[in-house]
Amino acid sequence: MKGFNQQVYDIVEKIPVGTVVTYGDIAKMLGRPRMARFVGFAMSASCETDNLPWHRVTFSDGRLWDGQWAKVQHDMLKAEGVGFTKDGNIDVEKYRWHPESMAAPQDLRDMPLKF
DNA sequence: AGAATGACGTATG
DNA sequence: GCATACGCCATTC
Numbered sequence A: 001m002k003g004f005n006q007q008v009y010d011i012v013e014k015i016p017v018g019t020v021v022t023y024g025d026i027a028k029m030l031g032r033p034r035m036a037r038f039v040g041f042a043m044s045a046s047c048e049t050d051n052l053p054w055h056r057v058t059f060s061d062g063r064l065w066d067g068q069w070a071k072v073q074h075d076m077l078k079a080e081g082v083g084f085t086k087d088g089n090i091d092v093e094k095y096r097w098h099p100e101s102m103a104a105p106q107d108l109r110d111m112p113l114k115f
Numbered sequence B: 001a002g003a004a005t006g007a008c009g010t011a012t013g
Numbered sequence C: 001g002c003a004t005a006c007g008c009c010a011t012t013c
Helices: A004-012 A023-029 A033-044 A070-080
Strands: none
Touching: A004 A023, A004 A033, A023 A033
């Protein structure tokens, strides 16, 4: 049984170059829409892993985490062709990764939401 | 085993 | 429209 972290890594690892994904999106892919926080938590444990394109994971607003790696993220994303707005945000709506091959599991638990 | 913690997101005041 | 509150649940101490 893979840990939740491993699941997150598995998805992040598949993010194509030149695209970005939000924490919420990853959480939804895992079938746990409200686990966006823990997606980030999972990455903090592996932020040093070169194999993991953690820099392609952003906030829902396209904003980068305001940490020491934000600059690095900006550099790498820009190098990959990801466009930024004048505010320094990623144009997430334009570069958002659409995981067609990775359909959301039917095991979704988010139904009880009051949407 | 129980409590604290943790890169978010959405709802509500 | 901005500020605050709460929920989410795995991982670690």
